[in-house]
Amino acid sequence: MKKFGSMLMAMALGMSMLVGCGSGTANTGTTGTEEGAKTIDKLTVAFVPSKEPAEIVTATEPLKGMLKEELAKEGYNVGEVEITVGTSFEAVGEALSAGTADVGLIPGGTYVLYDDGAEPILTATRDALSIESDNAKDWNDKKPTTGLDEQVTFYRSLIIAGPSEKGQELAAKVNAGEALTWEDLNSANWSMMSTTSPAGYIYPSLWLQENYGKSLTDLASVVQADSYGSAMARLASGQLDIVVGYADLRRDNEEKWTSEFGRTASIWDETNVIGVTPGIYNDTVSVSTTSKIMTDEFKKALQNAFINIGNTDAGKEVIAIYSHNGYQVASPSDYDNERAAQKLIQELNAAK
Known part of the structure; x- marks a missing residue:
C-alpha cells in the first residue's frame, strides 16, 4: 500500500507537469451573430454539494450570463442556463448518466463511478499551497x-x-x-x-x-x-x-x-x-454522454467557454467557490489513478 500511495503521488505530480505545459487559452470559433448559429434552448449545469447549496447557487449566478456570452462566440445561441446543486455527489453523477444534467462540475471520483454516462472535458487548476x-x-x-x-x-x-x-x-x-x-x-x-x-x-x-x-x-x-x-x-x-x-x-x-x-x-x-x-487529480468539468444536445462540436465549444471564463477576473471569482482557478483540456485517461483507487476501495469493502 505504501508503494501504491507513492505511485499515486508521483503520477499526479507528473500529470500536473504535463498538463501545465499545455495552452491556457482557448481559440474562439464562429460568433453568435453570424449566419448559421445553432440554438440550444436550455443548458443544465449541475454542481456537487461540496459547499452549502445556497452558497453555491448565489456564487455561480453570474456563470449563467458568462456561459451564454462565451458560447455565442462559439456559434451557439443558448436560451437558458440552469444551475442546480445535487443533493449528493452521486445525485449529480446519476443526473449526467440520465441526461437530465448536461454539464457537471464533479470530482474525479464521482466521474469514475459514472464514466458510462459522463465524460471529462476539462480539469480544474487551482492555486498551489x-x-x-x-x-x-x-x-x-x-x-x-x-x-x-x-x-x-x-x-x-x-x-x-x-x-x-x-x-x-x-x-x-x-x-x-x-x-x-x-x-x-x-x-x-x-x-x-x-x-x-x-x-x-x-x-x-x-x-x-x-x-x-x-x-x-x-x-x-x-x-x-x-x-x-x-x-x-x-x-x-x-x-x-x-x-x-x-x-x-x-x-x-x-x-x-x-x-x-x-x-x-x-x-x-x-x-x-x-x-x-x-x-x-483535480475536479472535472464533465458532460453527459446521453444528453440530447451534447455533440463533439458542442463539447469543444464548452471547453473553450469554460477556459475563457477561467481566464478572466470575473470568471475566477465565480469558480473560486470550488477552489478552481482555471481549466485545462482533460482526457478520461487522466483519471486512471482514480480508477485504481476506487477499485482498491471496492475490493477492501468487499473483503469485509
Whole structure:
C-alpha cells in the first residue's frame, strides 16, 4: 500500500507537469451573430454539494450570463442556463448518466463511478499551497496555509483534528512527533463525505489502509456529512473530533470559524493536521454522454467557454467557490489513478 500511495503521488505530480505545459487559452470559433448559429434552448449545469447549496447557487449566478456570452462566440445561441446543486455527489453523477444534467462540475471520483454516462472535458487548476508535505506535523509547524501564484492540477486530502478534547489530544501527539495508534483514531468521532468523494472518503480510506490496515467504515464512530460546511460547523462545536477533506478546507472556512461557528480563536490555532494523503487529480468539468444536445462540436465549444471564463477576473471569482482557478483540456485517461483507487476501495469493502 505504501508503494501504491507513492505511485499515486508521483503520477499526479507528473500529470500536473504535463498538463501545465499545455495552452491556457482557448481559440474562439464562429460568433453568435453570424449566419448559421445553432440554438440550444436550455443548458443544465449541475454542481456537487461540496459547499452549502445556497452558497453555491448565489456564487455561480453570474456563470449563467458568462456561459451564454462565451458560447455565442462559439456559434451557439443558448436560451437558458440552469444551475442546480445535487443533493449528493452521486445525485449529480446519476443526473449526467440520465441526461437530465448536461454539464457537471464533479470530482474525479464521482466521474469514475459514472464514466458510462459522463465524460471529462476539462480539469480544474487551482492555486498551489504554501505547504506541500507528506508529514502532518509540517502542516502544523508552518501554518497558516496560504495560496501561491503557481497553478497545479492536483490537491491533497487532510485528516484534521478540531478543538474538542479528543481532537487536541491527538494533535498533541502528532506535534510531539509521536505516532498515532489505531486505538487513538478509533476513539474519536469522525466525519466523512459520500463514498465517491476523493478528499472526503476515498483517499482518507487509503491513508487508513496504508497506515493501519483499516478504512473509514471500520471506525467505531463516523458520520457522513451532507456538505463540508456542515462538517466544519460540527467540528467547531465539538460534536466531531476529526474531519477529512481537501487541503483548502480550513482556508475556505477561516472567516466562518469565528463569525458563524461561534469560536473565539482562529481556525489555525484550534485545528491541526494529523494525516496527509497522496495527491489527488483535480475536479472535472464533465458532460453527459446521453444528453440530447451534447455533440463533439458542442463539447469543444464548452471547453473553450469554460477556459475563457477561467481566464478572466470575473470568471475566477465565480469558480473560486470550488477552489478552481482555471481549466485545462482533460482526457478520461487522466483519471486512471482514480480508477485504481476506487477499485482498491471496492475490493477492501468487499473483503469485509
